[in-house]
Amino acid sequence: MLLDWGYVAIFALVGAGMVSLPLLIIWLISPRSDYPQKFETYESGVPTIGQAWSQFHVRYYLFSLVFVVFDVEIIYLYPWAVVARSLGAAAFWEMLVFLVILVLGLAYAWRRGALEWT
Amino acid sequence: MSGEAIAFYVLAAVTLGSGLVVVTSKNMVHSAAALVPAFLGATGLYILLNAEFVAGIQVLIYAGAITVLILFAIMLTEGGTGLGSRQRNEQAVVGTAVAAAMAALLIVVATRTGWTAGSGTLPPYTPGAIGQSFLRQNILVFEGTSVVLLISLMGAILIARRED
Amino acid sequence: MPGLTHYLVVSALLFALGIFAVVTRRNAVAILMGVELMLNAANINLVAFNKYVAPGAMQGQIFALIVITLAACEAAVGLALVLAAYRTLETVYLDEINVMKW
């Protein structure tokens, strides 16, 4: 099993190298100009006002919040899916209870308007 | 040195090094971005400990979901970097002392205790074994987590929503 | 070959880093990041004990999964609190949040 992940580690390392290779090439061969306007932030040709790093609306947070909870619910479904068929009907009912509670959460978020992009 | 030992030291260095960036960087977004290699390093350690299912979950939840949540929260407050304000309070000395004392204590405990090596072997296929365990012995825990998730979802929506 | 103690030492150092962030940071989000590091340290311990002390049972890994679940819940609720506090008090710096009621 460790051998599998050794392969994956080499894949990631060699892959990072191969992705950086074009960056190294452009660092070596690309022309350089000394023309400050070129390094301005692109804003349709208008001079940039202020930083882009400004405050965002809370709705982004609400969506990612519901996402995190559902993502966590799904991680419990993976081990269940692997063994469910060998365990039989009990596994189905256990999962049904779990999923019903999950759907309750979705219904609550829906009713409270956390899923509206207002 | 065996391959496993090299992997261990590299992963430990990655985890602790990025952890150091997380706690010391003045730029909040750099801190949050450094969380990703810290979590991935810990993932590697789980794999060395033959817990590949936990490792997969670690990447999916920590690196893929919690980091996004934290990045969103940073961008929703103060609009990003936090470079404009002081990030450290006056307790730097105390903090270092407390952290060092805690580390020393834990390391002493970890090295002095004679851990008894258990018998038995790890099951080769962890997702299956975890599923068995969840649906047989730990069924209450399994259903309990869904209730915990439901309550935290409701609570978080209640708190985060604009009152209007 | 790294043994149990090696993993415990790494986890202890990671835990100490987390404590350092919690004690010295002013920003509530940064403190939450410190807490995440501490939970990760706990998870490394749990999985290491699973392998070296009780390899027959899966309890360590099960518990690590539950810690990850609770960490996600904690992050969701904690950050929601930070956002709520930011909305009413207009700060995320904990030493400036000094009212119990507004």
Place this chain on the structure above:
Amino acid sequence: MGWIWDVLRAIVGTIIIFSAVAFIAVMFGVLLERKISAWMQSRLGPKHVGPQGLLQTVADTIKLLQKENIVPSRADRLIFASAVIVVPLAALLDYVVIPFGTTRSGPLIFRDLNIGVLYFAATSSLVVVGILMAGWGSNNKYALLGGMRSAAQMVTYEIPIGLALVTVALMAGSLSTVTIVNGQARLWYIVTQPVAFLIFLVAATAEVNRVPFDLVEAESELVAGYFSEYSGMRFALFQLGEYGEMFAMAAMAVTLFLGGWRGPVLPPVLWFVIKLYALIFVFMWVRWTYPRFRIDQMLNFSWKILIPVSVLNLVVTAFFAVVVHR
């Protein structure tokens, strides 16, 4: 000295997969996209470089290599530079678990991981972090808005993808992709799981930010979304990430629902490629058929239709697979 052999095999495998993705999937994919869109609009498309314009993207890549290396002066250099590595790398990591075919000595796959499907979900979730980093690091209003929207969209559509993966894992009783393909020896899962297949395809389209879910890089409002500030080779690397992710999603759909490399007469690898390009054609067809969603429609569609339907589909599947059939 057995380990040197393993390391060499891994390195060679990586180089083959990366080059194949870069040349066959991305370069040829971009050309195909331009040719197909031209065909659908009764145009000719690229025609002058090479026979029938076949070398157009090669020429484009060479051009991009010579471009000036521009980092905006207001950008956060570190984050700006690392995002460009994170996005394509996370997309390419998906290919570890995709079985391309089979030979006499076993399936043709980089590594058949025990947690294959979960690994796929985990690596593709890393793309989101890279996109947020790109949007934030550019310090450009269009890029940041595009990055935030992109992240909101991608995380939303990760849930239906996860549920579809769980449904297939339940059918096969395993998370390993090779076992899943072997489970389709008699019947492809698209026959028993048409709903899950549709959900996966729709969610995959959204996950790779393609039309009709391309509002994060809506040219008319957001310039180019999160990679507005990236030019030259960096832009090409984002294209690599985007097309790489699209081909990975299509390849995963083939593996999960269309029987992977299975098929009569023709060699397995050829079958895999035929199915893969059929799905890619569907992606491109959809692009020229549907208008763009609004962001609220896009999010509603996932939360209020796709996710309830996929939960229901999972329950029905589980009932038949676990209770009725055993």
